[in-house]
Amino acid sequence: MLEKFPGLKFIGAHLASLEWNVDELASRLDKFPELAVDTASRISHLQHEAKTNWKRIYDFCMNYQDRIIYGTDIILHPGEDQSEIEKETHAIRLRHWNFFTGSEMMNVPKVDGEFKGLKLPKRVVDKIYRTNAEKWFIGLTNGKSNGA
Numbered sequence: 698m699l700e701k702f703p704g705l706k707f708i709g710a711h712l713a714s715l716e717w718n719v720d721e722l723a724s725r726l727d728k729f730p731e732l733a734v735d736t737a738s739r740i741s742h743l744q745h746e747a748k749t750n751w752k753r754i755y756d757f758c759m760n761y762q763d764r765i766i767y768g769t770d771i772i773l774h775p776g777e778d779q780s781e782i783e784k785e786t787h788a789i790r791l792r793h794w795n796f797f798t799g800s801e802m803m804n805v806p807k808v809d810g811e812f813k814g815l816k817l818p819k820r821v822v823d824k825i826y827r828t829n830a831e832k833w834f835i836g837l838t839n840g841k842s843n844g845a
Contacts, residue, residue, distance in 0.1 A: 716742035737768035741807035748812040
């Protein structure tokens with residue numbers, strides 16, 4: 698679809714389902730300049746790859762900082778204990794935040810072994826967590842260019 702409509706602005710959920718290899722994802726982003734991606738439920742894949750090639754993940758986030766949007770797949774189901782969901786949601790978001798902003802060695806439930814946080818610059822974190830979503834989603838809903 699992206700090849701057929703090269704001007705189509707598109708946000709690929711779950712790192713465009715290419716979470717298994719950021720080099721492949723980077724190739725896709727290079728090929729389709731109107732493509733952005735969200736991180737929903739795939740940050741653990743970035744963390745896993747950071748174990749063996751931290752620089753690759755850091756460079757990916759820096760190179761595509763205008764096209765990465767923070768997201769989660771946290772779902773609230775009827776009847777679930779709201780306070781437990783809120784506590785787990787906070788823990789997940791804090792782990793993600795520490796990965797993007799910290800430089801400490803980390804352990805998380807979905808990754809075997811330690812890896813180092815990315816310590817991305819504040820301006821990049823701001824883009825991933827807020828301004829990219831504003832730019833891309835507003836651009837999609839009002840039909841204006843997103844400036845990417």
